[in-house]
Amino acid sequence: MPLLLALLGGNANAANAANAAPENGGKLAQKVGASPWGPKDEIGRLNLMTPASRAAIMARVSGAKAYDLAVEYFIGMPSWQAAGDPPYQMWMTHTPHGNLVADSMQVGEAMNRHVSYTGSAISMYAHMGTHIDALNHFGLDDKIWNGFSAAEHLGDRGWNVTGAEKLPPIIARGVLLDVATAKGVDMLPDSYRVTRKDLRETLDKQGTRLEQGDVVLIRTGRMRNYEKAQAYMANPPGMSLDAAKFLIEDGGAMVVGADNLSFETFPSEVADNYLPLHTYLLAQQGAPIIELVNLEALSRDRVYQFAFVGASLKLRGADAAPIRPVALPIK
Incomplete structure (x- = not known):
């Protein structure tokens, strides 16, 4: 049973609590993570970004090209409306x-x-288009990342902790894991659940390795349907919980993202949690999630490593915000 790794002592892969991982249909003992960066920490794994890490990746930028990883916003665009949230x-x-x-x-x-x-x-709903989830988006048992409680910190004007305005500009090494191409398809099948094995095979085929502090972006190929909202949203492929654990616990990812609407896929593989990847990443590990990332051009040009630069809107107290990420190829 894998350990829930909680970033002790500045080491993003040190464990401070044991959470039993489920088999399919099993249950998961779950509680929110305590930040190793202190009781006032509101940005979680974004603390892995330092002046040195930013300078190091920017020093490798070739300047030859810039890839815009954001989607366009338009009336009729794909959006999450199943819970009654408004369209664009x-x-x-x-x-x-x-x-x-x-x-x-x-x-x-x-x-x-x-x-x-x-x-x-x-x-618009905050979780539309290319956006980043703040750490207050999902929690467990009335608490979010670092033990902040909704009863104490959530008011009529949003959260007074971990709001989207707290997310700093992200400048880090970015890695594309083009799972669809590695499997020899344009797009993963409906409801396909990406496994740890899939990610390892993709890394091997690309000749890529993960490093602590990376922004790791997963391509399922779903973005090919973005202009057709119903096709894009119907039964999307996504990540398994074990794959998410691999990215964080083995790969050391700071931020994770994908080209689908919800990062994970459905139905949930955990009996007592309908969105286990969101609670694992946001509430337990303090890892922001970027969704609806346009990875098609990077895939076409086989750009697997790059400088990731992105800043989200500073929406005070919000649980997400639009982000305009850019990928700059590195030497």
Whole structure:
């Protein structure tokens, strides 16, 4: 039974608690992780990022190309609505013709004909498009990462700890694990659960290795369906709990991500937890999750190692925020 590794003494792979790992359909003894970076820590494994680590990866950037790993936001885009969350909406608040009629700035017809004014507004669920989950997104037994309780820290305006505004800009070594290509397919089958074995085989085929503090991104190929929301969302492939444990406990990953909607797949492999990877990564290990990452160009060009640079919106108290990640190939 693998140990739940809880990053003691600055070592991201030292264990401080034993959590029994389930067989399929089994149960998992679960409790939130205590941060080795102290009782006030709100960013978890992002503490693995240091001035030296940032400088080291940026010194290797070739400058030849930059890959945009974000998706576009548009009406009808894939979004999680099963729990009643709102879809993406955009509407015009000002248009050139509308200003001729309404003269909202009270500058007169001649000025409105001369100066065109366009304005818009959006409404969306925080977990839409390319986004990063903050550590308060999922918890266990009324507590989130580092033992912060909802009763004490969650108010009408969001969390007063671990909010999305606390996430620092991420500059780290990035690694693509192109599982679909390693298996010789464009896209993993519906509901395929990526295993530890799959990840090891992918690393071997790519000639890649994981290092502590990496941002590890998994390609399932699902992004090929992004423009077709129903096809993208229906029975997506995702990670197994054992694969997630491999990334954190063996690979030393700081942040994990994938090109699917929810990182994991369904139905849950744990009888008493409907989202075991989210609770394991966020609440137990303090590892942020980046979802809906566009990895198609990296896969096409076989770019498996790069400098990952990304900063999310500073949404105070929020449990997630949009992020615009960039991959810069390294020498």
